[in-house]
Amino acid sequence: MASRVYVHYHHADACSKARWNARETFRFMYDRPWQHVLDFYSNAVEGNLSVLSLFQPKKSLVHDDGITEEMLLESEPETSTRKDRRSGRWERVNFKIVLSYNGASFDGWQKQPDLHTVQGVVEKSLGGFVDERKAQLLKKKCKPLEGRVLVAGRTDKGVSALNQVCSFYTWRKDIEPIAIEDAINKDASGKLRVVSISKVSRSFHPNFSAKWRRYLYIFPLDDAEPLRKSGENHENFIFDENKKKQRNGLLSEEIAEEVIMSEDDELEIEETSNALEVVEKPSDFSVSKVDQLLQHLQGKVLSYKMFARDTKAARNEGPPTECFMYHARAAEIRLSSSDCVEGRRVMCVELVANRFLRKMVRVLVATSIREAAAGAEDDALLKLLEASCRRATAPPAPSEGLCLFDVGYTDFDPQTSLIS
Incomplete structure (x- = not known):
């Protein structure tokens, strides 16, 4: 049997020697106090605080009917005019359900055998309404x-959501929204909460009717251990989901699958005429540089296949999947903390697009941080889109920092951006 041939990507720009390899990027991402981010999302899901209060000036998103709320809830699509004697599937009652859940408490959205998923909990709660x-x-x-x-x-394991939208239909006419809300909240054990529920048109589809999705990624900046020089021994770090803290050791099977190893994982040592010279790499990055890198993606229809995982890098037939990036910004904010009066420093990345591919947001965040640390040119992300190998991008950032903030069913208004 012929051995498998691996093709590795070699960066040829001026900052190639300063760029972290996959192992170094992975270690920098996971060697962070993620528990503070998890606690923040948990409080937000329970309704104890508002994400909008983090931004200055304070944001206030508005209903279509003019009522100010802390969360953006679009007006429902108008019920389509039914023709006389129209029956069958058009007689179904369709409910739009907006959910908030803590990703650390679930094995992702999609229902799977023997796993605790959001879809599994919700569908079980709705059994009494079929x-x-x-x-x-x-x-x-x-x-x-x-x-x-x-x-x-669908959100991955560990990814939280504050305004996830789903729908449920039934032919029963005696069901009130409050009954569905009570049933879901009762079975959720505080890890999942119904934000709102309402009757909508039969034509409403939470996925196909959506015009944009907004994701937030919170990356801790405080209490980070400096990245070791390339000449020192590397250690793998894992995130212990039970104790919610970092510890040294071997990578778990799940995390190891996400790490994309390459030839760059070996120590980068240049041989000189006198001795071996260890190449020093940066141990930090600039949030403003990440913001500059992301801004070059705004307003462009692009194929993000290089920033996606678990999807084919190229198709034999048909055009590649393209995404339109409405908004891409980053800013430094502070999370409230009981042990820190001024709050903990974090970077918040806001991405709004009509669609996102699998793990695309996490790969974009990790790659932006890596390129910012290396001092790459401002259009570095655009150039990486043209790469022929996904090893040109960084391994996905930890899922603990990602949150689906809201989903829009009207045209995106730049004035509703959280970071401007």
Whole structure:
């Protein structure tokens, strides 16, 4: 059997020697006090604080009806005019459900066997609202009595959401939104909360009707251990999900799958005429530089296949999947903390696009930090889009920092941006 050939990417720009390799980038990302970010998202999900209060000047997102709220909730699509004697699927009652959940408490959104997922909890809660015909069909097939929900975007394990949108339909006409809300909140055990629920048009689809999604990524800046020089021994760090703290050791199987190793993982040592010279690399990065790198993506329709994971890098047939980036900015903010009066320094990245590919936000964040630390040119991310190998980009940043903030069903208004 022929051995597998690995193609490695070699950066040829002026800052190639200062750029972290995959192992160094991974270690820099995970060697952070992520527990403070997890605590913040947990409080936000429970409604104890507002994410909008972090930004200056303070943001206030507005309903279409003019009522000011802390969360952006778009007006429902108008119910389509039904023709006379229209029946069948058009008689179904469709509910739009906006959810907030703590990603650290779930194994992602999508329902999977023997895993605790958001979809699994929600659909189990909706079992009491399915119509009689479907209930009999499920019983005949020896399946559990559960509802079925559609979602605006599936989140990975560890990713939180503050305004995730899903929908549920039934032929029963006697169901009130408050009953569904109570059922979901009762089964969620405080890790998942219904933000709002309302009846919408049958034509509403949480995914296909959406015009944009907004993600926030919070990256801790305080209490970071300096990155070791390349000549020193490397150590792998893992994030212990049970104790929520960093510790030395071997990589877990799940995290190891995310790390993309390359020839650059070996110590970068230049041989000179006199001796071996160790190449020193940066141990920090500038938030303003990350902001400059991201701004070059705004207003462009681009193929982000180089920034995606678990999808084919190229297609034999058809055009590549393209995304339109409405907004891409980064800023330094402070998270409130009981042990720090001034709050903990963090970088917040705001990305708004019509769609995102798998792990795209996390790869963009990690690559932006890596390029900023290396002192790359401001259009470095655009140049990486033209690369032929995904090893040109960094491994995904930790999922603990990512949050789906909201989903929009009207045209995106730049005035609603959190970072400007």
